Each structure stands twice: as C-alpha cells, then as structure tokens.
Amino acid sequence: MRIAVALFAIVLAFVPLEAAAETIKEIKVERLGSPGAPPPKTSPETIIYIARIDVGDDWNEGMVGDIKTRLNTSGLFKGEANVFSEAMGDGGVRVYLQVDDKHSWIIAPAFYNQPTNVGGGVGYGENNLFGKNQKLLLYGQVATGDTFLIGAWVVPAINDTRLYSQLDLYLRSSRNIEYASPTKYLDDPVAVRQSRIHYFNIGGKLGIELYRGLKLDTRLRAAKVSYLDLELLPGATLANSGIDCGMIDCTNPANIPAPSVDGNDVSSETSLTIDRRASYYGVQEGYRYSASFETSVEGLGSDFRYYLAGVSLFRATKVLDRHNFIVKGQVQYGSRLPFHQELRTGGTSMRGWLNDQFRGNFRAGGNIEYHFPFLGIRLPGVGPMAIRGLLFGDAAYTTFTKTSDNLEARGYLPGAQARGLAPMKTSVGIGTRFFLRDIVLPLLGLDFGYGLESGDYQVYLAIGLTD
Numbered sequence: 001m002r003i004a005v006a007l008f009a010i011v012l013a014f015v016p017l018e019a020a021a022e023t024i025k026e027i028k029v030e031r032l033g034s035p036g037a038p039p040p041k042t043s044p045e046t047i048i049y050i051a052r053i054d055v056g057d058d059w060n061e062g063m064v065g066d067i068k069t070r071l072n073t074s075g076l077f078k079g080e081a082n083v084f085s086e087a088m089g090d091g092g093v094r095v096y097l098q099v100d101d102k103h104s105w106i107i108a109p110a111f112y113n114q115p116t117n118v119g120g121g122v123g124y125g126e127n128n129l130f131g132k133n134q135k136l137l138l139y140g141q142v143a144t145g146d147t148f149l150i151g152a153w154v155v156p157a158i159n160d161t162r163l164y165s166q167l168d169l170y171l172r173s174s175r176n177i178e179y180a181s182p183t184k185y186l187d188d189p190v191a192v193r194q195s196r197i198h199y200f201n202i203g204g205k206l207g208i209e210l211y212r213g214l215k216l217d218t219r220l221r222a223a224k225v226s227y228l229d230l231e232l233l234p235g236a237t238l239a240n241s242g243i244d245c246g247m248i249d250c251t252n253p254a255n256i257p258a259p260s261v262d263g264n265d266v267s268s269e270t271s272l273t274i275d276r277r278a279s280y281y282g283v284q285e286g287y288r289y290s291a292s293f294e295t296s297v298e299g300l301g302s303d304f305r306y307y308l309a310g311v312s313l314f315r316a317t318k319v320l321d322r323h324n325f326i327v328k329g330q331v332q333y334g335s336r337l338p339f340h341q342e343l344r345t346g347g348t349s350m351r352g353w354l355n356d357q358f359r360g361n362f363r364a365g366g367n368i369e370y371h372f373p374f375l376g377i378r379l380p381g382v383g384p385m386a387i388r389g390l391l392f393g394d395a396a397y398t399t400f401t402k403t404s405d406n407l408e409a410r411g412y413l414p415g416a417q418a419r420g421l422a423p424m425k426t427s428v429g430i431g432t433r434f435f436l437r438d439i440v441l442p443l444l445g446l447d448f449g450y451g452l453e454s455g456d457y458q459v460y461l462a463i464g465l466t467d
Helices: 002-014 044-051 061-072
Strands: 022-031 082-087 092-099 105-114 117-129 134-143 146-155 163-179 191-211 214-232 263-275 278-280 283-296 307-319 323-335 343-345 358-360 362-379 383-399 424-436 442-451 456-463
Touching: 022 044, 044 061, 044 092, 061 082, 061 092, 105 134, 117 146, 163 214, 283 323, 343 362, 343 383, 358 383, 383 442
Parallel strands: 022 092
Antiparallel strands: 082 092, 105 117, 105 456, 117 134, 134 146, 146 163, 163 191, 191 214, 214 263, 263 283, 278 283, 283 307, 307 323, 323 362, 343 358, 362 383, 383 424, 424 442, 442 456
C-alpha cells in the first residue's frame, strides 16, 4: 500500500498542474499605432462584440489568435489588429484591442456593358454606419434593360445583441426579353416577346444569430407589379409565340398577350443559414449553407398564390496564401410562380449566355472559380491596388416542370416545359477584378464567357460599384 501511494505521489510530481483560469476585469480599445490618439470611429462596444469577449469571461493567451482573426476579417479595419493582455494583480487581466479603421464609405459612379443591357449610375455605400458596423447602400442607375433605385440598411447586431435586421427598397422599370424554350441540347434560343415591367418593392427582415454564424430570420415584403409596352420580336413565329401574325395585326400591342397579370405581391420568407465566411484583403475563406422557403400571403392582399423553396452552398478555400478556389451551388423549386418571381439563368449568373435567356420554376446549377493575384500597384494618394484574375465554369439546368395550374396568371410561350438535356447549359471563361486594399470593393470587373452549347461568347464589363 505504501509503495502504491509513493508511486502515485511521484506521478503527480511530474504532471503539470493547469493554471488557474484568469478573469477579464477590463477591456480597453485603442487606435493601433497611435498612442494618445482619439479612439477609432468604430464604437468600443462594437469592437468588443466583434471580438466576442466580455468582462467576466475566462481568459487565456490561446484566445489571442481567434480574436485577431475575428477583427481582421470583419472588413472594418486596416492593417493587423493587435491583441494582448496584462495582469492586474488580483487574479484578473486587462485585455487590449488595438485596431485602425478603414475608410468606410464610398461614392462612386458605375458603368457596365452586358448582353442586352448597357447603362450606368451612381451609388453610395457606407460599411460602418454610426461606427456600429451597420451597412447602408443607395444606388440608382439608368440602362437599356434595367433602370432602378435600390436602398438597403442592414443592422448586423441590434444594440450589440444576437438580433439583426434589414430594411430595403427596390424600385425598378425593366425591359423583359423572353426567349423561345430550348428544344435541343445544342441550342441558342431566339428572342420572341418583349415587355416592360414596373416593380415597386419594400421589405423588412428580422433575425437572430442562434450560434456563431447560425442564423434564423424571416422577411416580409410587398410589391406592386404592372406590365406595358408589349411587342413581338423579329424571331417570333407561330411555333414559338403561339400567335399567327398573318391572321392578326401583331404591331398592335393590344393583340400581344402579357407575360403575367398586374397585381400586388405580398410574401414572407423564412431562412436558416450557417455562415462561416471570412474575407481578408479580397481573399475569401470558409463556407455558407442556406435553406429558405418563401410563400405568398393572400391574407395581406397578395393577388398571387405561390411558394418557392431552395438550398444553396458557397465554399471558398485559400490556396497558396493569395489564391482562391470557390464553389457555389443551388437547387430551387417553385409552384405557380408569377413572372417576376421565376428562376432565371443567363448573364452574370451564367456568363456566355444572354441575360435571363432561360426561365423556369426549377433550377439546379453551380459555379466554380479560381482567383489568383495578377498584379499589385500603389496609386499615389489612394493606396495599394490589387488586380486579380479568375478562371470560371458555370452550369445550370432551368426549366418549367408544370404550367397548367397557373394559366390564369401567367402567359407562357409555347413549349415552356422543355424535357431531356435541352435546358442544360454550360459556359467557361476568364475574367479580372480590380480591388483597392483599404476599401476591398471590386472597382472593375471584366469577364469573357463562352457558351459551350451555343458556340458563342459574351463580354461583361462593370466599372464602379460592381458588387
């Protein structure tokens, strides 16, 4: 027995005892590299919230790396955040968070040239409203395709709690070009019908972050929808438009059926998202998975009856420190969708094809992109600018699965329910992005996309606020 006790004592002598946990007694927020300077624009409460620590929490030096990562990837600060602690003599520590604010707002013009849509506008973006990490965007543009005004106010943490909100406004007047339904795999559908939609929308969202990056929210929105300026295009035939221009006057808009009826659209959408993405000087890392369900609310005055469900994924992997490999994917299905809610493919959603060239109530698709540094320069008075290249591949299967139950609200073109591989379209291409390091907004984007099934290419140019 004595021998056993002696051996146990010897073992204990060589086992390191865990240090007593220290307690955070005070947190000080300071401007990085400027002793005695005024504090950063970002409020101390917001910086502490981003760091995810508080007075009374346990503290150990192993927490420093995680806190620095949260501050560095928040998008609010330039340079490397500095985090350290000092003993206070009573078993507690004082934690220092030292950061330096980025320039948080920008007013910039925008110009873009996309297939079927050329225009420009001006926008204002604020990334740190009131020093509370709130986002404000105001942007208006005039274009041959889409003329609109958009405004959004995003509060990521209401009073530094787990609750978040968003208010948004979207006023749009757009030219719609509908294309013949694809009839074969190697196909480039022609434009058949054109109209203009007036879409005036307002919405609000309220949500809660259940756990780090796991969010549940609901959004209520209301829109007024109307159609005008109907016409058949030169590619229209009896087979793809359903109209015999030899029997009626096709130049009279009254003889052309609208794609949908006018009305009010009120809907609610519930989303569950886990978002663990981080961006550091334009290089992204992490993942985002989301599931959503939207349904019309007839009880609040909606003239349309439909639902739309979907799941999506985003995965970004950092390669060779400054390279990015990004994978995106989504599957969506809707029932009795009105024209303005239909799932669309083409344009920037699938480069190499015309804007919204394919429509449906079902869509499954994905994108892969490889981003790499191309050139870095320093602009006098502006700072470092990074030019990054990308290689991409896009694919989507978009079709109508059922149209017979929605004929009172939707004027489909003939053959809308395509079968087989006909709705499957793919593209490949190259592009480039210009970033200002201290703003981290792509100020120029240029993509060349080649549609594999059409054998044609499209060019997409955006200058200014390109995100």
